[in-house]
Amino acid sequence: MRTAYTSDQIRTAETALMAGLPEGTLMSRAAAGLAMVCANLLQGVRGRVYGSHVALLAGGGDNGGDTLYAGARLASRGARVEAVLAGSRAHEGGLAALLAAGGRARPFDAARAGDLLARADIVLDGLVGIGGGGALREPYGTLAELTAGAAGLVVAVDVPSGVDASSGRVEGPAVRAHLTVTFGAYKAGLLVDPGASHTGSVELVDIGLGPHLPDPEVAAPTGDDVAGLLPRPGAESDKYRRGVVGIAAGSDTYTGAAVLSAGGAVRAGAGMVRFASTAEPVRLVRARWPEAVTTVLDPSAPEGLLDEVGRVQAWVLGPGLGTGPEAHAVARAVLAADVPVLVDADGLTLVAKDRTLLRRAAPTVLTPHAGELSRLLGVPRERIEAARLDHVRRAAAELGATVLLKGSTTLVAEEHRPVRVNTTGTPWLATGGTGDVLSGITGALLAAGLSGYDAASCAAYIHGLAARIAARGGAAGGGDGRRGEAPIAALDVAEAVPEALRML
């Protein structure tokens, strides 16, 4: 599990660690690690450190200090290092070290800074780190924007400036780095969008913080974590014990979502899929997934609506269900069941209109995208997009459910647990119907007995991995939506789930 922390948690751990160490030890560890990474980069792009051009953007705090000290180390190896001092003051020790090692430093001047960035082999963004707050003020904002025109590699020091280290929030200009060198531990904002899309790859420099770190705010499961949680059938398994998932989805108007959700469940290894809906979706699901056992419902007679369906260990409710009175009757019947229920799509719209549906004892998993969460919380969508971590946490607490927030980084929140961040996926997933597939995968894992928290985070991982495999035509790797990948259809993702499971 890759764990990540808020700025306050990092500061507390740093204070505890520093209490037993001579002053300046941590900054010197951070600067040494940063200089080493930069030296390796320069070896890669220039073949040597000596004679290479390094630009430092140094803010007035300790983030600038790290950067100036690292610049001094590179200057002492013969690099031509020049710092732009963005603040009214600069870190004294760092500046003195840089000048003593033969580096140069000048106050901010836009034209000169632009020239410098156009010439540099690497640019170190040391404007602000965990001490940053709110939108970047001037001239920090201009400097962050200028890094977009840098000819060489942009290396963010600790955190890309303009990204809130604790939440990933971005409120104005922010540096987009090729690489972020972060100190002591991951900051939560490096894993959560929009911040995560500014970091490039992330390299962690150990400064000895480990023993002092508290429980993390955020955790990103690795493939091994997911593999360890997944159910595998044994000699004593039968289809019932492996988990029967019920799917209440589709309507005579919307039929595709039902087929996709059922496909996710079948491919993710449900022992059995019981599909319950009106006649047309039932016909289509049977045609595409003969494995599913189907029941035609008559929601105009809500009494004993699900009696004919048979026993299930978990339900998936909502994809393509519609939002009228008959859909409401189905939602009421499913949510009255004493088993875990995943609510998606139209099911979320029904729940947003009638929160009493969520008064139940068994676990509930909600899987909204930002628009659906906006309706659930009564908060504008843009505010959710800008502060996804805060809102997913709030939703879990307020709705008493496990909440999986879909989007470019998928988050899974449950009260009193770290928010789980999904690290797989590809922007090609942004296409109609892929969320329906996710609902089926998650339902299969819930039926197999995983908790809502584990089922949702494992399903997101598998779904994202399957999407990458589908986008690369069966090959592993990728995930950036660029070369070697092609558009995918939602059903391709369901079909790639077995390959994803094989890789885990």
Ligand SMILES: NC(=O)C1=CN([C@@H]2O[C@H](COP(=O)(O)OP(=O)(O)OC[C@H]3O[C@@H](n4cnc5c(N)ncnc54)[C@H](O)[C@@H]3O)[C@@H](O)[C@H]2O)[C@@H](O)CC1
């Ligand atoms: N505390 C420690 O023990 C360690 C800290 N380290 C470094 O120290 C950094 C934290 O240093 P600081 O606490 O001095 O904070 P920062 O240097 O991250 O930020 C504070 C500085 O940025 C300015 N600033 C804040 N928000 C701004 C905004 N929106 N626009 C423009 N300027 C803004 C402040 O005026 C101040 O000059 C870490 O990110 C890391 O790089 C490392 O050296 C490791 C050890």
Ligand SMILES: Nc1ncnc2c1ncn2[C@@H]1O[C@H](COP(=O)(O)OP(=O)(O)O)[C@@H](O)[C@H]1O
């Ligand atoms: N930019 C993106 N990058 C990666 N994944 C994305 C992106 N946008 C959406 N996704 C993923 O695609 C899926 C879309 O689901 P959803 O919004 O429910 O669509 P639908 O209702 O059409 O199925 C989710 O798993 C979501 O996390």
Ligand SMILES: [K+]
């Ligand atoms: K920075």
